[in-house]
Amino acid sequence: MISEKITQKFKEKYPDYELPLGILFKNDDKALYKYGEGVVLEIGTYQGLATVILSLKAKEVYTVDAFFQTGPLYRNGGYTYEIIKEKLSHYNNINLIKGKSDDVVIDKKFDTIFIDGGHEYNQVKKDYDKFSKQLNKNGYLLFHDCFKEYQGILQLCDEIIINNEMRFIEKIGVINIFKNENNSIT
Numbered sequence: 001m002i003s004e005k006i007t008q009k010f011k012e013k014y015p016d017y018e019l020p021l022g023i024l025f026k027n028d029d030k031a032l033y034k035y036g037e038g039v040v041l042e043i044g045t046y047q048g049l050a051t052v053i054l055s056l057k058a059k060e061v062y063t064v065d066a067f068f069q070t071g072p073l074y075r076n077g078g079y080t081y082e083i084i085k086e087k088l089s090h091y092n093n094i095n096l097i098k099g100k101s102d103d104v105v106i107d108k109k110f111d112t113i114f115i116d117g118g119h120e121y122n123q124v125k126k127d128y129d130k131f132s133k134q135l136n137k138n139g140y141l142l143f144h145d146c147f148k149e150y151q152g153i154l155q156l157c158d159e160i161i162i163n164n165e166m167r168f169i170e171k172i173g174v175i176n177i178f179k180n181e182n183n184s185i186t
C-alpha cells in the first residue's frame with residue numbers, strides 16, 4: 001500500500017516506470033522514504049518495491065536476495081534473479097546482489113540498513129549481528145514486520161533496547177527504527 005505522496009515522488013523522478021511489486025504495509029513507504037539517505041543496505045529485495053523507495057533520496061542502495069523462496073507469492077509477477085535484475089537496472093543507484101545474507105560480503109559502510117530477509121529469530125539476529133558492524137555511527141537500522149506474527153523480530157528489538165545497543169527512535173507502519181549512537185557496535 002503506497003501513499004499518494006510517495007507515488008508522486010516516484011513519478012516525478014521516473015515518469016516512464018511503474019513502482020515494482022512488493023510486500024509493504026500502510027505507512028511503511030513513509031519510513032523507507034524518510035530514512036533512505038546516503039548509502040543504504042536492504043536485506044530481502046523480493047521484487048524491489050522497498051528498494052526503489054529507499055533509492056529515491058539515497059546516494060546508493062545495495063540490496064541482497066538469495067532468490068530461493070517458492071510459493072504463490074514468489075511466483076507472482078515473475079520473481080527470478082534475472083527478471084528483478086533487469087527491472088532494477090533502470091535505476092542507476094541500485095546494486096542488486098544475489099546471495100544468502102550469511103554469505104555475501106559488501107565492503108561498504110552504511111547510513112541506513114533495512115532488514116527484511118528471513119523472518120525467524122535466528123536469521124534476523126544473524127543479519128543484525130553481521131551488518132550492524134557496517135552501520136555508521138548515527139546511522140539507522142530498520143526492521144520490517146514488527147508485529148505479533150513475527151515474535152522473533154519483536155524479541156530481537158526488545159534485546160537491542162534492553163542491552164542498550166542502539167536507541168529506539170520510532171515505529172512507522174510496521175517498521176521499527178533504531179539509531180546507532182553507540183561506538184561499541186562499529
Ligand SMILES: C[S@@+](CC[C@H](N)C(=O)[O-])C[C@H]1O[C@@H](n2cnc3c(N)ncnc32)[C@H](O)[C@@H]1O
Pocket residue numbers: 021022023024043044045046047048049050051064065066067068069099100101102116117118119123
Ligand atoms: C518479505 S520479502 C522482502 C520484501 C521486500 N523488501 C519488499 O519491499 O517487498 C523477503 C525476501 O528475503 C529473501 N530472503 C529470505 N531469507 C534470506 C537470506 N537469508 N538471504 C538473502 N535473502 C533472503 C527472500 O528470498 C525474499 O525475497
